[in-house]
Amino acid sequence: MRPVSSWGRLSAAPHDVVELADRERIGDALAAHQPGVAYGMGRSYGDECLNPNGVLWNTAGLDRLISFDPATGRLVCEAGVVLRDIQRLMIPRGWSLPVVPGTQIVTVGGAIANDVHGKNHHGAGTFGDHVHTLRLVRTDGTVMGCGPDHQPDWFAATVGGLGLTGVIAQAELQLRPSPGPWLEAETVPYTGLDAFFRLSDEAPADWEHTVSWIDCTSGADVRGLFLRANPTALSPGRPWRSRARAMPVVPPISLVNGLTLRSLNRAYYALGTRHPGKRLVHYEPFLYPLDGIQHWNRLYGPKGFYQYQCVVPPGPGPQAVRDMLESIQRAGEGSVLAVLKTFGDRPPPGLLSFVAPGITLALDFQNRPGALRLFERLDAIVRQAGGRIYPAKDARMPREMFEAGYPRLGEFLPFRDPGISSAMSRRLMGS
Amino acid sequence: MNAKTRIVVIGATSAIAEHCCRLWVERGPVDLTLVARDATRTERIATDLRVRGPASTVTVMTADFVDAKDIARVAKATTDAGAVDIVLIAHGAMPKQELCADIDFCRETLEINAVSPALFAEAFAGHFATANHGTIAIIGSVAGDRGRKVNYTYGASKGLIERYAQGLDHRFAGSGVSVVLLKPGPTDTPMAAEHKAKGRKLASAEQVARTIVQGIDRRKFVVYAPPLWQLIMLIVRHLPRFIFNRLSL
Ligand SMILES: Cc1cc2nc3c(=O)[nH]c(=O)nc-3n(C[C@H](O)[C@H](O)[C@H](O)COP(=O)(O)OP(=O)(O)OC[C@H]3O[C@@H](n4cnc5c(N)ncnc54)[C@H](O)[C@@H]3O)c2cc1C
Numbered sequence: 001m002r003p004v005s006s007w008g009r010l011s012a013a014p015h016d017v018v019e020l021a022d023r024e025r026i027g028d029a030l031a032a033h034q035p036g037v038a039y040g041m042g043r044s045y046g047d048e049c050l051n052p053n054g055v056l057w058n059t060a061g062l063d064r065l066i067s068f069d070p071a072t073g074r075l076v077c078e079a080g081v082v083l084r085d086i087q088r089l090m091i092p093r094g095w096s097l098p099v100v101p102g103t104q105i106v107t108v109g110g111a112i113a114n115d116v117h118g119k120n121h122h123g124a125g126t127f128g129d130h131v132h133t134l135r136l137v138r139t140d141g142t143v144m145g146c147g148p149d150h151q152p153d154w155f156a157a158t159v160g161g162l163g164l165t166g167v168i169a170q171a172e173l174q175l176r177p178s179p180g181p182w183l184e185a186e187t188v189p190y191t192g193l194d195a196f197f198r199l200s201d202e203a204p205a206d207w208e209h210t211v212s213w214i215d216c217t218s219g220a221d222v223r224g225l226f227l228r229a230n231p232t233a234l235s236p237g238r239p240w241r242s243r244a245r246a247m248p249v250v251p252p253i254s255l256v257n258g259l260t261l262r263s264l265n266r267a268y269y270a271l272g273t274r275h276p277g278k279r280l281v282h283y284e285p286f287l288y289p290l291d292g293i294q295h296w297n298r299l300y301g302p303k304g305f306y307q308y309q310c311v312v313p314p315g316p317g318p319q320a321v322r323d324m325l326e327s328i329q330r331a332g333e334g335s336v337l338a339v340l341k342t343f344g345d346r347p348p349p350g351l352l353s354f355v356a357p358g359i360t361l362a363l364d365f366q367n368r369p370g371a372l373r374l375f376e377r378l379d380a381i382v383r384q385a386g387g388r389i390y391p392a393k394d395a396r397m398p399r400e401m402f403e404a405g406y407p408r409l410g411e412f413l414p415f416r417d418p419g420i421s422s423a424m425s426r427r428l429m430g431s
Numbered sequence: 432m433n434a435k436t437r438i439v440v441i442g443a444t445s446a447i448a449e450h451c452c453r454l455w456v457e458r459g460p461v462d463l464t465l466v467a468r469d470a471t472r473t474e475r476i477a478t479d480l481r482v483r484g485p486a487s488t489v490t491v492m493t494a495d496f497v498d499a500k501d502i503a504r505v506a507k508a509t510t511d512a513g514a515v516d517i518v519l520i521a522h523g524a525m526p527k528q529e530l531c532a533d534i535d536f537c538r539e540t541l542e543i544n545a546v547s548p549a550l551f552a553e554a555f556a557g558h559f560a561t562a563n564h565g566t567i568a569i570i571g572s573v574a575g576d577r578g579r580k581v582n583y584t585y586g587a588s589k590g591l592i593e594r595y596a597q598g599l600d601h602r603f604a605g606s607g608v609s610v611v612l613l614k615p616g617p618t619d620t621p622m623a624a625e626h627k628a629k630g631r632k633l634a635s636a637e638q639v640a641r642t643i644v645q646g647i648d649r650r651k652f653v654v655y656a657p658p659l660w661q662l663i664m665l666i667v668r669h670l671p672r673f674i675f676n677r678l679s680l
């Protein structure tokens with residue numbers, strides 16, 4: 001037994017961690033140690049990858065590549081391979097992952113289990129859209145292959161399936177041609193949500209990646225930075241070196257708090273407006289801005305933090321976002337990492353995939369009672385608008401909220417593996 | 432002449448050795464021979480390395496690590512195929528000390544951790560001496576720096592490796608052959624699974640491999656990985672016995 005946390009650091013309960021290292025013998029390990037749940041890089045924020053006092057199947061040792069075809073861009077690899085390793089290896093060879101979340105320290109298995117999205121959702125869809133096949137190992141020892149064209153029902157349940165249909169042993173991913181590691185990026189400061197929606201509407205045609213940071217302390221006339229970028233074959237003619245820094249310790253109190261919030265946001269805005277116009281940036285700092293500071297999640301102190309990420313449909317979306325921002329400001333809560341983005345219309349491949357057409361808002365909140373009260377108000381707004389919350393970021397949504405947000409839950413349940421149970425599955429599905 | 436650096440890895444299924452191989456194939460084409468006891472698992476690692484470094488050549492060879500004849504065969508076969516630039520001797524096993532109360536098991540532990548690596552080193556030393564070329568890199572351990580009750584059979588084996596490496600280093604001083612002794616601290620690999628279960632802080636295999644590959648490049652005689660262990664072990668080695676014996680390190 002050893003203490004394990006997820007990214008939000010809300011708990012550090014003891015777990016019986018079983019290391020999976022041999023892809024041909026996963027079934028034996030699952031049969032001998034269950035019920036449990038798979039653990040990738042623990043980059044989900046809440047209790048999805050946790051099973052306090054129970055078994056965790058750690059996939060870190062399943063990190064081998066199996067084949068790559070440079071003619072088609074198909075990569076077969078084990079599920080514990082970290083996206084950063086694929087990017088670092090393949091981009092110099094002219095290929096890249098088509099979809100990457102805001103951190104690249106996630107595993108292929110984790111990226112499938114949450115059907116993650118990136119800053120290019122409008123063009124590229126979700127991670128699951130680029131999986132040709134995957135191999136699933138069930139706790140009864142059954143091994144099965146599935147993909148969009150083969151056992152598609154199992155595929156739809158497993159993509160975005162929160163790790164509950166079986167352990168993904170390996171996957172065949174479609175990479176796409178990449179002109180190189182540089183992006184031509186532009187930062188556009190704006191004021192007011194209307195300006196954000198205008199920028200978002202214009203962007204898809206011309207920009208591969210779009211995302212916006214907002215200052216959640218700036219009120220209804222929200223101030224933000226719209227970031228957009230395209231891959232480019234241009235290069236600044238100097239090599240890029242990652243300057244990894246780390247948050248060395250857990251401070252005794254959250255460094256993000258009522259006193260610092262406003263100035264942190266101001267500082268970030270000021271930093272962002274320093275370089276208006278187009279410039280070349282390396283893909284790592286643009287796509288994974290926080291990976292440069294290891295353990296940044298320690299900033300929130302020993303009590304940890306929550307992330308609230310929801311998506312609201314296009315019609316009622318803008319008003320819902322306004323209402324949420326107002327509630328957040330009124331509550332005096334909020335974060336330095338408020339992100340606003342629009343998703344494209346492409347329906348995601350999984351029964352429980354989070355992505356839906358509309359607007360997504362994501363914010364971090366230090367763990368204190370006020371934040372939990374605020375979440376209830378935000379839930380009401382999201383529900384009213386017909387939206388949903390992202391399980392990858394969640395540690396507290398009520399079961400009714402989950403059921404309302406994921407109408408295909410009933411179709412999903414028959415695919416669950418009875419030997420798999422997580423703190424989240426017990427909270428949201430009762431087992 | 433073969434342009435690619437030729438590297439032979441003994442105990443190639445070791446997590447630390449595998450990460451060294453990844454670093455090698457990712458920085459440029461090399462010619463790797465992976466030697467281990469289990470063909471299937473070694474082949475899987477070879478496949479991964481070929482995907483990571485398509486310009487590299489990776490071959491697999493199996494051997495009985497405690498059979499002196501087989502050890503001689505591996506050294507001859509790999510050096511006959513062309514000049515070997517580096518041999519990394521990586522294998523080892525760290526059983527619970529209590530198990531070594533079984534004298535037969537104790538012998539096996541000494542054989543795999545002490546005798547076997549020494550024989551591999553000696554076998555390659557012969558060929559490298561003839562060629563006046565090659566680096567013999569052996570993975571010892573901080574556990575070899577001072578005997579401790581928790582793992583003295585393993586620790587003593589690592590101590591033997593250190594003396595052996597020292598002797599070889601003396602023998603090859605001023606020649607084209609170099610000797611590198613690598614001493615990792617506790618590292619997150621299957622070997623240290625128990626440490627991990629107890630929640631001990633471990634270095635990552637990748638981090639340790641980086642230090643090892645760099646140490647081999649620089650042909651330093653002793654390389655601690657991570658380097659901080661050099662200082663820690665300096666203190667541990669010099670603790671007076673009356674203090675040391677009261678500690679449960
Ligand atoms: C800074 C940061 C930015 C982020 N940005 C984004 C973003 O832009 N878009 C986005 O979509 N997400 C984002 N995320 C969330 C993150 O991408 C997901 O939580 C991802 O699933 C984490 O992967 P992991 O390997 O750490 O998995 P874990 O967090 O360890 O596990 C997540 C789930 O995957 C399951 N799982 C893991 N491996 C397997 C396997 N082999 N087989 C079956 N199930 C498995 C687990 O059981 C669990 O249910 C971000 C997270 C962070 C910390």
Ligand SMILES: NC(=O)c1ccc[n+]([C@@H]2O[C@H](COP(=O)([O-])OP(=O)(O)OC[C@H]3O[C@@H](n4cnc5c(N)ncnc54)[C@H](OP(=O)(O)O)[C@@H]3O)[C@@H](O)[C@H]2O)c1
Nearest residue numbers: 442444445446447496521522523572615617618620622623
């Ligand atoms: N991990 C640590 O904390 C640590 C600390 C200091 C030093 N070291 C040293 O680092 C080296 C690499 O170990 P690691 O941490 O990478 O551990 P590992 O992943 O457990 O690797 C151990 C290796 O030794 C091989 N081996 C063990 N017994 C064998 C036998 N009887 N015959 C043939 N091969 C045998 C294993 O082969 P199989 O795969 O076939 O079992 C495997 O290749 C070892 O010399 C170890 O002593 C490790």
